[in-house]
Amino acid sequence: MAALQITRLKKAFGGLPAISDVSLEVEEGERRLIIGPNGAGKTTLFNLVTGDLRPDAGQIRFNGRSIEKLRPDQRAHLGLARTYQIITLFPKDTVAGNVVLSLLGLSRERWNTFDSLEKQTRFAERVHAVLERVDLAAFAQRPVSALAYGEKRRLEIAMALAQSPRLLLLDEPLAGLSREERGGVRKLIAAIPREVTVVMIEHDMDTALDLADRISVLHYGKVLAEGTRAQVVADPKTREVYLGY
């Protein structure tokens, strides 16, 4: 069964179609790369899958279940996690505090209005484990605003990983990173266990192509080409719109 099945999805902003007709199927455990020029509708597609936007038409199935009518938080509880292209963290909070908010999101503890969060140790171990994974354990008690850009990117991914999602959407996880930082994040993504399905938007082809099992090329809100790396690169339509030769 496909982990993510998108059928004839449509979304327009004031008459301007962002996603005009997208059908996509991502197998469980697959690494799917979505590429396409700016404005192709990649991030809009993510926002439709996570529920930040409602589609005008079409269906989104997650592990066989139709989710297009669910709220974003309900989709998160089904095992959907994402990162943002524009870093979206809680800058006043500590690094550990950010991960705690992520863990709280799926815990019943989030409705507790009486016990002190600081004195709760139940999350401490998991927070530490996740921060170890992204190499940020030493910064746990630092405010996020004191982190460097590359560290913030890793924290973005850590918050998504902390939830042990079944489907992880990474929106340009390598954007704005230096060469060394890209290597670090690349390793981090490569180490994500295979039971997690990963869909990734990325412009950095050198790094991203290696990670992907299959690639979808989005252009003007439509899937232009799809297949393995060799298939997509050989496709004349891709060469025309994306690779530019």
Add this chain to the structure above:
Amino acid sequence: MTRKAGIAVLVALLAAFPFAAGEFYVNLASQVFIFAIFAASINLLLGYGGLPSLGHASYLGVAAYASALLTLKAGLANWAAAPLALIGTTLMACFFGLIALRATGLGFLMLTLALSQVLWGTAYRWIALTEGDNGLRGINRPAPFGVSLDDASHFYYFALAVTLLALWLMARFVASPFGAALRGTRDQPRRMAALGHDVWMVRWLTFVYAGFWGAVSGLLFVYYHKYIHPISLSLANSAEGLLAVIAGGSGTLAGPVVGAAIVMILKNYVSAYVERWNMLLGFVFVAIVVFMPEGVVPGLKRLWQRSRSRA
């Protein structure tokens, strides 16, 4: 530990206050307590939830009117009227929250204002029920455990006890996992939703909780004054609470209390000497905003830390 010791000293000083001060000051302190609960409840929305309400006087006023009407017109005793007034006002907050939380930011501000104006207008015009501009008089203070609260210092201790309980529970609230989620919805609502937090529900529950504490302050308010007038439901009253929070420092625990003290002292004490006390209140707010835009409590903290690091 030092913080706990500081709070213990403060409570001891407050407990000793009626022995040292005259009745006027004891009454003034009682009014500060009542206003502090009101301001602290606004702070839950504004400071921790990022939701600027300009209609919080609704909860103070409706609880006060409900208590007054239940005792005066339905003949209930205070011990029976008080929980009914609290429950009724909290249910109203449940309903108002459904409407006001259709929006956030400026839209939320306008919706809370509109709802409170409806109540204010009703209190003015429904003379058969509320006596309109004359207000309701002849209200008695309760006598818990047979102790009459008519005595200024008795009422002071009653108000102090309720205020300490209220502030303690609100402090627990903001330090809890729910409080952390609330701050999260203030800073990054979209991210919070993506993490599995029901942002609307977090806001609505906070709205209802703040409404409940607004109602508690309303009960103390009507007990203190033994009188209720539509002005308690007015925009001016909501705005005064909001200003107290901003002046003291929104999003801090002590801020609303300090802000409430500033407003109440200016209003009740300085007004005895300065006729245009409203103008003075304005000047004080301008001065606070210019010199400590984050509020008095964070501002003083910053000055203190700077003087310490210099020394």
